[in-house]
Amino acid sequence: xxxxxxxxxxxxxxxxxxxxxxxxxxxxxxxxxxxxxxxxxxxxxxxxxxxxxxxxxxxxxxxxxxxxxxxxxxxxxxxxxxxxxxxxxxxxxxxxxxxxxxxxxxxxxxxxxxxxxxx
Numbered sequence: 001x002x003x004x005x006x007x008x009x010x011x012x013x014x015x016x017x018x019x020x021x022x023x024x025x026x027x028x029x030x031x032x033x034x035x036x037x038x039x040x041x042x043x044x045x046x047x048x049x050x051x052x053x054x055x056x057x058x059x060x061x062x063x064x065x066x067x068x069x070x071x072x073x074x075x076x077x078x079x080x081x082x083x084x085x086x087x088x089x090x091x092x093x094x095x096x097x098x099x100x101x102x103x104x105x106x107x108x109x110x111x112x113x114x115x116x117x118x119x
Contacts, residue, residue: 021065021066021069021070024066024070025069025070025073028070028073028074029073029074029077029079032074032077032079037079040074040079040080041079041080041084044080044084044085044087044088045084046087047086047087047090048087049087050084050085050086050087050088050090050091051087051088051090051091051094052091053087053088053091054067054071054087054088054089054090054091054092054093054094054095055091055092055094055095055098056091056095057088057091057092057095058091058092058093058094058095058096058098059095059098059099062099064092064093064095064096067088067089067092067095068089068092071085071088071089071092072085
């Protein structure tokens with residue numbers, strides 16, 4: 001049985017997620033003028049480069065939803081075209097599988113390297 005506390009926790013978590021995405025998107029859009037727009041335009045001219053960019057971003061931030069929302073905001077402001085965004089969105093769906101791959105591989109040997117890198 002679902003309690004009110006659980007419903008409140010789920011609802012407030014979703015609100016915080018969307019609030020964070022909105023603020024992050026706003027900051028990205030503020031930066032998306034000038035040099036950033038030029039670099040992003042060049043990286044997404046070819047769909048394969050856009051897909052690699054989307055996979056890398058999603059693997060880095062561990063959220064394909066965030067990548068898709070940010071990409072949609074960039075299209076909305078005219079920084080990217082719809083065609084350019086398709087490569088990023090497809091790549092974000094591929095990058096989503098990186099989390100599962102990290103869990104599947106035995107990473108204990110890399111702990112001595114990864115722990116200091118986190119600091």
